[in-house]
Amino acid sequence: MFVHRAPVVLPVIKPPISDGAVVTENGMIVAVGPYARLRSLGKTVEYDNSVLLPALVNCHIHLELSQLAELGRQNPHHGDMPVWISELLDARQKTVPDDGRAARLALDDMYTQGVALVADIGNMPGSKEIGQGHPVQVDFYLEMLGFAHRSAVNAMAKMRESLCDCTSHAPYSNHPDLLIAAKQRARSRNRIFSIHVAESQAEIDFLRDGNGLFRSFIEQRGFWDGSFVPPGCGAIDYLDRLGLIDEHTLCVHCVYVSDKEIALLANHHAKVCLCPGSNQFLGVGKAPVEKMIEAGIAPGLGTDSLASNPRLSIWEEMRIMRENYPSVSPAKILAMATINGAQCLGNHEIGCLAPGRRAGIIAVNAKGLKAENAEDFLTSFGHNISVDWVKEAR
Numbered sequence: 001m002f003v004h005r006a007p008v009v010l011p012v013i014k015p016p017i018s019d020g021a022v023v024t025e026n027g028m029i030v031a032v033g034p035y036a037r038l039r040s041l042g043k044t045v046e047y048d049n050s051v052l053l054p055a056l057v058n059c060h061i062h063l064e065l066s067q068l069a070e071l072g073r074q075n076p077h078h079g080d081m082p083v084w085i086s087e088l089l090d091a092r093q094k095t096v097p098d099d100g101r102a103a104r105l106a107l108d109d110m111y112t113q114g115v116a117l118v119a120d121i122g123n124m125p126g127s128k129e130i131g132q133g134h135p136v137q138v139d140f141y142l143e144m145l146g147f148a149h150r151s152a153v154n155a156m157a158k159m160r161e162s163l164c165d166c167t168s169h170a171p172y173s174n175h176p177d178l179l180i181a182a183k184q185r186a187r188s189r190n191r192i193f194s195i196h197v198a199e200s201q202a203e204i205d206f207l208r209d210g211n212g213l214f215r216s217f218i219e220q221r222g223f224w225d226g227s228f229v230p231p232g233c234g235a236i237d238y239l240d241r242l243g244l245i246d247e248h249t250l251c252v253h254c255v256y257v258s259d260k261e262i263a264l265l266a267n268h269h270a271k272v273c274l275c276p277g278s279n280q281f282l283g284v285g286k287a288p289v290e291k292m293i294e295a296g297i298a299p300g301l302g303t304d305s306l307a308s309n310p311r312l313s314i315w316e317e318m319r320i321m322r323e324n325y326p327s328v329s330p331a332k333i334l335a336m337a338t339i340n341g342a343q344c345l346g347n348h349e350i351g352c353l354a355p356g357r358r359a360g361i362i363a364v365n366a367k368g369l370k371a372e373n374a375e376d377f378l379t380s381f382g383h384n385i386s387v388d389w390v391k392e393a394r
């Protein structure tokens with residue numbers, strides 16, 4: 001056994017420990033606590049000037065869009081989601097696929113930053129190969145699109161043939177029949193159903209009366225066939241009416257959710273993924289995070305893609321959270337990046353330092369840091385933080 005000792009150990013599900021240790025054996029955590037209590041259990045490995053904490057989780061990313069990073073480096077948008085989607089679709093058409101090179105570089109970068117698990121959403125079946133053999137665990141979901149009834153029927157046929165886990169893009173890009181079919185498929189395979197929802201005011205306007213920026217966008221793109229009946233309610237309410245909201249549904253973004261919808265999400269134990277960096281870039285607004293926490297929701301964090309975020313950094317997402325929500329404690333924000341993220345993706349192996357969990361442990365360089373300041377430091381540093389992986393054989 002190895003006794004990994006550091007001036008500060010952050011289990012996440014328990015308070016920080018001064019002069020703490022994590023004991024591991026064969027890639028699993030055996031014990032966590034003060035070094036003085038655990039030192040006799042094995043060979044001590046010192047991590048001077050470091051904080052040990054669980055590896056991070058990115059709950060929402062599109063690796064296949066990594067080669068369109070130029071879009072995410074442009075000037076931020078101002079809430080005009082359909083304009084950005086048009087730019088994205090046009091850029092995809094013009095760009096020659098790079099055989100996943102940019103995606104793998106993005107994944108390498110996330111590993112360097114201490115990310116252990118990502119939920120990757122892609123439209124191309126070949127994208128599921130991107131993460132194969134990579135030290136970051138990539139849970140791939142093939143995303144369905146099909147707003148017009150005919151397109152939805154085609155997408156459902158594609159789903160039946162696919163061996164991948166499948167999911168739906170958004171309420172404004174999926175016919176209700178497709179939304180229901182994709183959720184039923186995910187349910188039958190005991191997988192999460194991830195969907196972009198309540199991301200922009202334009203989406204809410206469209207669901208309310210079928211008009212606005214998304215109606216124009218859908219008509220311009222030739223997807224409007226008249227089969228869509230506006231539900232006349234909010235986006236979460238709409239998904240609930242279709243029977244889609246349960247503990248295995250991961251609602252990504254949730255910027256425009258009413259108090260009633262927050263209660264609905266909490267009552268159904270639905271999962272929420274916040275993407276503050278992407279929301280900021282697109283100028284769509286800020287999710288009502290304080291109300292979510294108050295209701296008992298434990299959100300995870302996602303970067304979304306490089307096409308709507310200049311960086312794929314969960315450290316940066318935490319920093320933006322601190323900036324946007326000064327009343328939310330650093331401990332809660334760190335939980336979002338670790339244990340909440342794992343729970344959002346149905347993973348019970350990582351996310352915290354506790355006996356029985358996989359030894360996905362990272363060491364962050366932080367000279368002279370005291371245990372009581374560790375959560376504050378880690379959540380406010382941003383993407384330039386220095387991270388090492390804790391390995392058993394050293």
Ligand SMILES: [Zn+2]
Pocket residue numbers: 060061062196304305
């Ligand atoms: Zn996304």
